[in-house]
Amino acid sequence: MIGDVTLAATSTPNPNHPATWAGFFWAxxxxxxxxxxxxxxxxxxxxxxxxxxxxxxxxxxxxVILAIGLAITGWGFGLW
Structure with a gap:
C-alpha cells in the first residue's frame, strides 16, 4: 500500500520553469x-x-526619458 502513495514533497518541478529569483528581478x-x-x-x-x-x-x-523608460520596460518584461 505504501508504494501507491505519491507525496507532494517528492514531486519534481518542471525543468522548463526553474524556481529561481530571476523572473522576479526581471519583473x-x-x-x-x-x-x-x-x-x-x-x-x-x-x-x-x-x-x-x-x-x-x-x-x-x-x-528622451520616456523612450529610455520604454526600452527598460521592454527589456525587463522580455519583449526583446
Whole structure:
C-alpha cells in the first residue's frame, strides 16, 4: 500500500520553469521602467507648459526619458 502513495514533497518541478529569483528581478526591472515612463510623460507635459523662454532641451528631455523608460520596460518584461 505504501508504494501507491505519491507525496507532494517528492514531486519534481518542471525543468522548463526553474524556481529561481530571476523572473522576479526581471519583473522589478519592468516595473522600474514603467515608473520611468510615467516620469518621462509627466516631465514632457510639465516642460511644455513652462511659460518662460523655451529652449530645445525643454522639448527633448521629456521624450528622451520616456523612450529610455520604454526600452527598460521592454527589456525587463522580455519583449526583446
Amino acid at each position: 522589478l526591472v519592468g516595473v522600474a521602467g514603467c515608473l520611468i515612463v510615467v516620469i518621462g510623460a509627466a516631465l514632457t507635459v510639465a516642460l511644455w507648459r513652462v511659460s518662460d523662454q523655451k529652449k530645445l532641451g525643454n522639448y527633448v528631455l521629456g521624450p
